[in-house]
Amino acid sequence: MNSPNKRKTATEPVSELTTNRLSVYLRSLNQLEAAGVETISSQALAEQFHLNAAQIRKDLAYFGEFGVRGVGYYVKDLKRHLRQILGLDRKLRVAVMGAGNLGLALADYPGFKREGFEIVSMFDVADTKIGDESKSGVPIHDLKELKKIARKEHIDIAVIAVPAESAQHVLDQVVAAGIKAILNFSPGALKVPPGVKMKGVDLTVSLESLSFYLAQGIDDEG
Amino acid sequence: MNSPNKRKTATEPVSELTTNRLSVYLRSLNQLEAAGVETISSQALAEQFHLNAAQIRKDLAYFGEFGVRGVGYYVKDLKRHLRQILGLDRKLRVAVMGAGNLGLALADYPGFKREGFEIVSMFDVADTKIGDESKSGVPIHDLKELKKIARKEHIDIAVIAVPAESAQHVLDQVVAAGIKAILNFSPGALKVPPGVKMKGVDLTVSLESLSFYLAQGIDDEG
Numbered sequence: 001m002n003s004p005n006k007r008k009t010a011t012e013p014v015s016e017l018t019t020n021r022l023s024v025y026l027r028s029l030n031q032l033e034a035a036g037v038e039t040i041s042s043q044a045l046a047e048q049f050h051l052n053a054a055q056i057r058k059d060l061a062y063f064g065e066f067g068v069r070g071v072g073y074y075v076k077d078l079k080r081h082l083r084q085i086l087g088l089d090r091k092l093r094v095a096v097m098g099a100g101n102l103g104l105a106l107a108d109y110p111g112f113k114r115e116g117f118e119i120v121s122m123f124d125v126a127d128t129k130i131g132d133e134s135k136s137g138v139p140i141h142d143l144k145e146l147k148k149i150a151r152k153e154h155i156d157i158a159v160i161a162v163p164a165e166s167a168q169h170v171l172d173q174v175v176a177a178g179i180k181a182i183l184n185f186s187p188g189a190l191k192v193p194p195g196v197k198m199k200g201v202d203l204t205v206s207l208e209s210l211s212f213y214l215a216q217g218i219d220d221e222g
Numbered sequence: 223m224n225s226p227n228k229r230k231t232a233t234e235p236v237s238e239l240t241t242n243r244l245s246v247y248l249r250s251l252n253q254l255e256a257a258g259v260e261t262i263s264s265q266a267l268a269e270q271f272h273l274n275a276a277q278i279r280k281d282l283a284y285f286g287e288f289g290v291r292g293v294g295y296y297v298k299d300l301k302r303h304l305r306q307i308l309g310l311d312r313k314l315r316v317a318v319m320g321a322g323n324l325g326l327a328l329a330d331y332p333g334f335k336r337e338g339f340e341i342v343s344m345f346d347v348a349d350t351k352i353g354d355e356s357k358s359g360v361p362i363h364d365l366k367e368l369k370k371i372a373r374k375e376h377i378d379i380a381v382i383a384v385p386a387e388s389a390q391h392v393l394d395q396v397v398a399a400g401i402k403a404i405l406n407f408s409p410g411a412l413k414v415p416p417g418v419k420m421k422g423v424d425l426t427v428s429l430e431s432l433s434f435y436l437a438q439g440i441d442d443e444g
Contacts, residue, residue: 209421
């Protein structure tokens with residue numbers, strides 16, 4: 001809690017939709033910064049990235065006053081603030097559970113490192129995989145070693161990338177190893193105890209958004 | 223355009239954040255239906271899935287009047303309407319570009335089929351992969367065959383799962399093959415011509431949401 005933005009977070013929980021939006025804003029600001037843009041209004045930000053200007057102002061006001069009258073937002077400053085709010089001002093250490101196609105793809109996903117997530121280990125139960133490593137060099141350990149390695153490697157987040165039928169078992173081991181944040185790619189309902197935060201990733205959501213555009217006829221944007 | 227919900231869509235484009243929310247509502251309704259729930263109010267829906275009740279009402283009102291006074295929403299009916307709005311009332315045929323770890327994981331991702339997306343083919347340039355197939359039996363074709371197979375197989379959507387350095391080249395081939403909707407997992411900026419809809423998937427967004435909870439201290443929910 002060393003962020004300067006604790007104004008309201010203690011009283012009112014922030015929804016996942018809000019944090020997802022903050023991530024989207026951060027991604028947009030990254031693009032603006034790369035393009036050399038120094039300041040931007042909520043209106044221009046909204047128009048350029050097909051967002052909602054009133055929503056942007058509301059979301060950002062919730063965490064403090066970042067806008068400057070007559071200027072809008074300073075891209076670099078707002079980016080730094082968003083990274084702080086999202087807890088990205090420090091490295092987070094991630095373990096991937098399951099060294100199948102999905103696990104290996106996630107271990108080598110180039111976006112994670114760029115944003116401060118370090119994939120430090122993978123875990124599997126197959127003898128043929130244990131001792132091997134991903135293309136980018138993430139080592140694959142025996143699931144039995146999870147507790148020991150989680151402590152030694154200071155794992156903050158576990159990513160569940162195992163088949164549905166083993167997901168709950170693996171999740172239970174993750175929880176037993178003291179890991180408090182879980183990203184779940186496995187379909188189906190999993191149970192986590194209080195004090196552990198799990199977020200599910202459903203890749204169908206993105207396809208459904210495209211489906212919507214196909215259904216409407218693609219005419220409004222490129 | 224055979225949906226009954228064309229009230230406003232012709233005049234005002236619907237943002238990606240809206241279609242993403244509709245997908246989230248649909249996912250929530252799937253869970254409610256599986257649990258035997260027949261009706262639900264926007265308030266209860268919001269509380270149960272950590273959503274915003276006013277936003278739910280606003281989003282749904284945009285496409286028509288689905289709520290019933292004193293009852294809320296009929297789960298089955300609303301689900302059917304949302305599937306119609308999202309264009310999921312028909313099968314969509316998907317090709318995966320790139321048969322690496324990510325491509326193979328996506329080809330076998332169990333959620334797609336359940337929601338009406340049929341992964342019909344994969345494409346790659348490596349001789350060692352062409353002619354092979356994914357675990358679930360999706361055939362891997364030569365990228366050179368894309369145009370011919372896209373026509374024969376009626377591909378609606380292409381998923382880009384190739385390394386960043388080949389992404390634009392592959393995307394250009396997808397566009398040349400007449401495919402109008404693209405889901406891009408490759409990082410970096412890609413160009414699509416007008417009339418083609420591309421949606422980028424950034425897997426870091428989900429990790430950032432967890433990072434936020436770790437930064438705040440996990441105390442508000444399980």
